[in-house]
């Protein structure tokens with residue numbers, strides 16, 4: 001059986017210090033695809049790291065064709081910084097990246113900023129050898145775990161074996177852009193990639209790690225690298241185009257009819273709900289009345305929980321106190 005070989009990508013930063021990024025390479029010794037599984041491009045998105053650790057063991061036992069490249073800590077300086085990008089301080093949103101959002105820096109640059117240098121080192125040591133990519137991220141707990149893919153070709157095929165309930169179709173970026181996402185780097189060159197957002201950030205949860213591991217294993221099966229049946233979801237994939245008319249029609253936002261404390265009814269994102277089902281209630285902060293909040297349609301919880309902008313980097317936007325009009329849940333109708 002093939003064994004994982006530990007190797008390192010080395011980047012010299014602007015101050016002359018070195019970042020040494022460890023990765024595993026597992027070669028079956030037989031022809032096939034070269035599958036990259038990469039996690040933690042954003043340093044607070046760490047569920048995929050553990051999924052990769054477990055996928056290594058699966059590959060050591062079951063890889064029969066091709067090779068697997070595993071990068072659990074793509075952005076090691078950001079992991080050590082415990083934030084999305086090395087440039088961010090407390091409560092600063094992802095958008096304040098100042099060029100340090102690793103997922104906008106591929107294929108990196110040897111003489112660029114520190115994040116571009118790390119990306120470049122990983123690209124040279126690993127990414128350029130790979131023909132398929134699974135890029136593991138996380139977003140806030142208020143949005144469902146989702147596969148992000150292009151609605152065409154390999155990317156579409158990959159999303160539909162991911163075993164992730166929600167698939168959000170996204171348009172490609174311009175192929176001539178100097179820097180792009182790692183997914184676009186693959187999809188623009190006919191190699192095939194998907195991203196999976198394992199919600200939430202900041203923590204590692206068994207259920208999400210299992211989803212990441214199943215997705216990686218299913219992709220290896222799709223490409224003939226591991227034998228056996230693809231393990232699909234129970235029930236349908238819930239697919240929609242980001243910002244599409246279809247999304248507009250099927251996405252039902254539930255907002256607070258009054259101010260007060262929103263108390264969730266024990267559901268989770270990705271759960272199925274039926275029209276009229278209790279999603280939670282508001283304890284009003286003026287009359288102390290209880291106001292029940294119900295699902296407006298049958299569907300799947302794309303969003304759940306009272307939150308506001310920047311809930312992925314700061315605590316107050318996660319506070320369950322709702323102003324009138326705050327979003328409490330989003331239900332995606334199946335069709």
Ligand SMILES: [Zn+2]
Pocket residue numbers: 041042045103137138
């Ligand atoms: Zn991310």
